[in-house]
Amino acid sequence: MDPKFIISQNQCLTCGHKHCAKKVSLFANLSEEDLDQVVSLVSRRRVAKGETVFSIGDPSESLYIVNNGSLKVYVLSREGREQILYFLKEGEFLGDVHLLKTGTFDYEAMALEDTHLCIIHKKDFDRLILERPEIAIKLLAYAHDRIVDLEELIQTLTTNDAEARLAALLISLAEASGKETEEGVEVTLTISREDMARHIGLTRETISRKLGQFASAGILYFKDNKHLVIRDMERLSDYDAIGRN
Structure with a gap:
């Protein structure tokens, strides 16, 4: 050492x-x-x-x-x-x-x-x-x-639903270190898209695409590359629930 x-x-x-x-x-x-x-x-x-x-x-x-x-x-x-x-x-x-x-x-x-x-x-x-x-x-x-x-x-990991996997990860990050704001729950991303993918068994490209879809749906938005705000935790939880049923 x-x-x-x-x-x-x-x-x-x-x-x-x-x-x-x-x-x-x-x-x-x-x-x-x-x-x-x-x-x-x-x-x-x-x-x-x-x-x-x-x-x-x-x-x-x-x-x-x-x-x-x-x-x-x-x-x-x-x-x-x-x-x-x-x-x-x-x-x-x-x-x-x-x-x-x-x-x-x-x-x-x-x-x-x-x-x-x-x-x-x-x-x-x-x-x-x-x-x-x-x-x-x-x-x-x-x-x-x-x-x-x-x-x-x-x-x-047992679900084939990519949205459900990503929703579960985002909820976990929000629960661990999210900060309540007027706009929603702000999450600081200390992990890369690549590591997010390696955690939930997806590709980096799929992670980026699904994050974009969540943003287009108004569920979240990015303040910058390292900070996102979850605007609609209820809808995100609905995706997570799909993967658990």
């Missing part, structure tokens, strides 16, 4: 109220003293856009927290086709399931933009949950939610 991408634990200790622990649901409601303990366990890593965080078969020995930036998590088919499982943004984490049992990763993670990660090694995390067992309970709840998300993705 290039040493310029590794930041020492001491730097984590001096980042004050901006440290990653405050952004993570696992550590919500901890006292300042307990948060300081969490931060003392953290090392940091900076990954450049397009850089792989870990690959299939790498040891799964740490919890990776997105301090800022974003990641995609994916698997590869036998033909080398990329299937994106989910996206991670600031305050989210991965490696949680593997903290319960040591093994190897069966998926890969890559930075979608320059990203700072905060990393807690399994042996340190094990000591932490012995002292604060409520963190382990939150970890299990988060793992459950991730399984539900993957089940919903499988359901989306």
Whole structure:
């Protein structure tokens, strides 16, 4: 690993109220003293856009927290086709399931933009949950939610309706990071059309065409290449419902 991408634990200790622990649901409601303990366990890593965080078969020995930036998590088919499982943004984490049992990763993670990660090694995390067992309970709840998300993705992929697949993705993005405005729900697109396609099993061209159709129908409009506003969430939900029936 290039040493310029590794930041020492001491730097984590001096980042004050901006440290990653405050952004993570696992550590919500901890006292300042307990948060300081969490931060003392953290090392940091900076990954450049397009850089792989870990690959299939790498040891799964740490919890990776997105301090800022974003990641995609994916698997590869036998033909080398990329299937994106989910996206991670600031305050989210991965490696949680593997903290319960040591093994190897069966998926890969890559930075979608320059990203700072905060990393807690399994042996340190094990000591932490012995002292604060409520963190382990939150970890299990988060793992459950991730399984539900993957089940919903499988359901989306089983429909042949491209509009339904895209509607499900847009609703998911709106629920995760949408902002209510007078015109509708504004969504910042941190993922490319290509990655949208790889997530829901369509081509980039189909994604662009269907987005154009939704725009022509008045369901949404683009403020610019990175921001869209969903004007009619009800009609978008109707498309999603078609794929679930």
